[in-house]
Amino acid sequence: MTASDFESLARQYWSAWGEALRTAAPAGSGHAPDWKDAVDWWSRLAHGGRTEANDAVERFNRQARDWYGQMQQVAARFAGQDAGAADIAAEWKRALGATGENPFPEMFRAMRGNGARGLEQWVEDASPWLDAMRREAGGWLGMPAFGLGREHQERLQMLAQAQIDLQQRESAYNALMLKSLQRAYELFEGKLAEREEPGRQLKSARELFDLWIDAAEEAYADIALSPEFREVYGALVNAQMRLRAGVQKEVELAGAMFGMPTRTELDSAHRKIAELERALRRMRDAKPQSSARPAAAPKASKTAKSPAKPAAKPVPKKKAASRSVAAKKSVSKQPAARNAFAGIAPPTISKQGGKR
Amino acid sequence: MNGPLGFTPQSLAEEAMQAQAKLAAGLDTLREVEDVDYGATKREEVWRDGKVVLYRFVGENEPTAKVPLLIAYALVNRPYMVDLQADRSLVKGLLARGQDVYVLDWGYPDRSDRFLMLEDYIERFLGGAVDHLCERFDLDAINLLGICQGGAFSLCYASLNPGKVRNLITMVTPVDFHTADNMLSNWVQAMDVDLFVDTLGNVPADLMNYCYLMLKPFRLNLQKYVGLVDILDDRKALEDFLRMEKWIFDSPDQAGEAFRQFLKQFYQGNGFVNGGIDIGGREVHLGMVEMPVLNIFAEQDHLVPPAASKALKALVGTEDYTELSFRGGHIGIYVSGRAQHEVPQTIHDWLGKR
Secondary structure, X not given: OOHHHHHHHHHXXXXXXXXXXXXXXXXXXXXXXXXXXXXXHHHHHHOOOOHHHHHHHHHHHHHHHHHHHHHHHHHHHHOOOOOOHHHHHHHHHHHHHOOOOOHHHHHHHHHOOHHHHHHHHHHHHHHHHHHHHHHHHHHHHHOOOOOOOHHHHHHHHHHHHHHHHHHXXXXXXXXXXXXXXXXHHHHHHHHXXXXXXXXXXXXXXXXXXXXXXXXXXXXXXXXXXXXXXXHHHHHHHHHHHHHHHHHHHHHHHHXXXXXXXXXXXXXXXXXXXXXXXXXXXXXXXXXXXXXXXXXXXXXXXXXXXXXXXXXXXXXXXXXXXXXOHHHHHXXXXXXXXXXXXXXXXXXXXXXXXOOO | OOOOEOOOHXXXXXXXXXXXXXXXXXXXXXXXXXXXXXXXXXXXXXXXXXXXXXXXXXXXXXXXXXXXXXXXXXXXXXXXXXXXXXXXXXXXXXHHOOOOEEEEEOOOOOHHHOOOOHHHHHHHHHHHHHXXXXXXXXXXXXXXXXXXXXXXXXXXXXXXXXXXXXXXXXXXXXXXXXXXXXXHHHHHOOOOHHHHHHHHOOEOHHHHHHHHHOOOHHHHHHHHHHHHHHHOOOHHHHHHHHHHHHHHHOOOOEOHHHHHHHHHHHHHOOHHHHOOOEEOOEEOOHHHOOOOEEXXXXXXXXXXXXXXXXXXHHOOXXXXXXXXXXXXXXXXXXXXXXXXXXXXXXXXXXXXXX
């Protein structure tokens, strides 16, 4: 598509709007092309600039286009009429219902990046297998396992159970989102009613859209701050993690069969390195005199920090004696000791810039 | 008209035509925008420990302050928010007033960093940077400015090493993690954090960003991008928007063990209030924070509600405690027009008296 194609399509779009005006037919009644189409054309054309710009266009197209497009259609449906708050809210509800009773999960799924989508993608890919296993297995999930394959069977049973559990937790979460959406419609209608007062009427489709956003956020916040949400959300995340952990375990086992290093083995090595570095630092800080190089030794005279040492007792609150700068000066410094550590682990700590 | 809608088909068509004009203009401006790089101020590396780097900002004039000011930012976003662009830079404002400003860049942890703990971040990296500056200036203590999670780290460090922090400034820093309006806190209370970290290892940045967007899903995912149409014909505004987008989504993964500790001890345990924060075997008591404290919070902060920050007043040991309540949000406190004067001036004046 070229810029002239876009202009041509845009002309068609606005001609249709003009036709709707002349015939006084609501634009949402099927005469006018959808805003979503116009933005689709635009988004395709707008690509090709800088990465950040493409990302923003993509987010705009993915998230905002449908919702604002729907609202524009609703606005066109009632433009110039004395429609009441209840009628407008009902039409909005109907418009959203046209894309599914609960558009929230769809919207939020589209938002997720690769880091968050890894498991979801896997579950989607593996669903035919997991579903078949579940269907055929039926009561098998709870049966005790025996013999040579006992451990494997039990592990697979747990994995299938984890998938079922995740589906249940997702249902509970989606039910809360639906509850939030229903409340948002009520709030939206209430906010619309407030705008029936003379002088407070909405002047544009954008203002109507913004009012819906206010209502939706308010309803969502009420749910998201509730104790019920806390439990449902926590259970959902935990279920996701149990399934993901089970999947990772299977991948590790398969990899190990072919002699591939596993994540667990790598983690184990990384843990050892981190603990070794930490132990070295503690030794350096705890015994600066013995480990410091001669040049550094005179400065490294205090603040031994023993990791096993209990925490200092808190001083009485608002202790009257505030420390003076002179008092602070009496505290000696540690950097020389860090130089000593630099001698132990040169690849980890390097230092640039000198003392002024 | 008697209903809530005060527009006509004609005004609606005009509105749509305006949007069309913006979209058409956007086809040009989106191609013309400059690379939205960040960092308005020249900086030089002065110290490094692994991936963690301490930078000194180089102002147009030599600093007049005798004590350096070290900025410790959060782990969850990149620290260049404090120096985003020339007309939105806390750093620039501080340098212009004579401060000698440093920032600690935590870097991007990878799988080899999964077992870094809070002790590493607070005592090794933050402590290492403080020690370097003390040595460089032949001082016993420096000024520390902690932001958001970096503010919580700074409070821990100041509590455990009170002799090394001359003045402490905390910005949008959570202290009481259990206030009723803290949505993030509500979400993590029933989470099995051990299972979470054991499964994920490091916590992916996308997952973190997803959580942040879900705090206000309709505003941050829908309304914001509909609003983008308004500025498509304004190259400068579009560049500002894209630069902010870059910052928001340019996020490091979180080192697993440090994340585990932070969620359990701070979010779930509310350790600053209830006790129980353990950093390398030493317990943190805010009563040990006896140095002067300036606590800056944002009145419309949806990530760190004001009440979560203001709790600091009742917990610190110092009698020299000052608050600045900024009219704005968690990000506006760095980048809004009013912040450019108000925040650096307050910090500079406050430091100047101590």
